[in-house]
Amino acid sequence: MNASPIRCLVTAGPTREHLDPVRFLSNPSSGKMGYALAAAAAEAGWKVDLVSGPVALPAPAGVTVHRVTSAAEMLTAVEGLFDTSDVLIKTAAVGDFRPKQYTEHKVKKGDAALVVEFEPTVDILKTVAARKRPGQLVVGFAAETRDVENYAKRKLTEKNLDFIVANLVGPGKGFEADDNAVVLLGRDGSRAEYGPAAKTLLARELIARLREVVKSRVV
Numbered sequence: 164m165n166a167s168p169i170r171c172l173v174t175a176g177p178t179r180e181h182l183d184p185v186r187f188l189s190n191p192s193s194g195k196m197g198y199a200l201a202a203a204a205a206e207a208g209w210k211v212d213l214v215s216g217p218v219a220l221p222a223p224a225g226v227t228v229h230r231v232t233s234a235a236e237m238l239t240a241v242e243g244l245f246d247t248s249d250v251l252i253k254t255a256a257v258g259d260f261r262p263k264q265y266t267e268h269k270v271k272k273g274d275a276a277l278v279v280e281f282e283p284t285v286d287i288l289k290t291v292a293a294r295k296r297p298g299q300l301v302v303g304f305a306a307e308t309r310d311v312e313n314y315a316k317r318k319l320t321e322k323n324l325d326f327i328v329a330n331l332v333g334p335g336k337g338f339e340a341d342d343n344a345v346v347l348l349g350r351d352g353s354r355a356e357y358g359p360a361a362k363t364l365l366a367r368e369l370i371a372r373l374r375e376v377v378k379s380r381v382v
Contacts, residue, residue: 168209169208170209170249171209172242172245173204173251173254174252175197175198175254176193176194176257177191177192178216178232178256178258179217179232180284184269187244189217194216195220199363200273202224203363205223212248214241215230216232216257217254232372234258238285250302251291251295251300253287253302254302254328255287258284259284260282261281261284264344289321292322300326301326302327303319305309306332307332312346312348315346327347342360344357366367
């Protein structure tokens with residue numbers, strides 16, 4: 164009897180936190196890295212769910228896509244899929260803050276407040292990783308403009324992760340680009356560099372590494 168396929172949950176793209184129906188806060192994440200990882204996982208024979216923020220990318224072949232907009236919607240989708248997943252790869256660039264007040268109709272320019280009060284969104288990765296089961300693999304991304312490995316190591320511990328991908332972002336790097344260069348840091352102290360290379364190639368290399376880890380575990 165063939166073993167059940169590995170179930171992989173990937174998050175990708177940005178979130179949008181609306182002030183009114185036509186204005187929102189977001190970030191320049193294109194979703195390309197997350198979509199490439201979802202495609203590579205499907206190519207590896209894994210059963211893949213992709214929770215995607217708003218992006219202009221086609222659904223990868225063989226992948227079930229769950230489209231969301233806000234951080235709260237992404238949290239709901241991830242919580243509903245996490246417990247049945249063997250691997251979580253969280254690449255989404257989730258907004259850290261949202262406006263405290265949402266206006267139902269478009270605010271006219273002359274009526275708009277010059278000061279907007281914000282509140283933090285829920286840390287999706289930390290929330291679900293806190294309840295991961297033995298054998299479940301949780302991988303995060305740390306997109307930073309400086310000191311990327313130091314910040315990544317801190318997140319690796321604080322968020323109860325198995326691996327974290329340290330990704331330096333900025334003009335021409337990371338967000339929106341077709342190429343990338345990352346460092347994979349493990350809870351076991353391992354460190355491996357990938358790239359610079361096309362995100363599609365990096366994704367295959369990262370999935371190949373994670374496959375090795377999954378095979379060594381009782382899932």
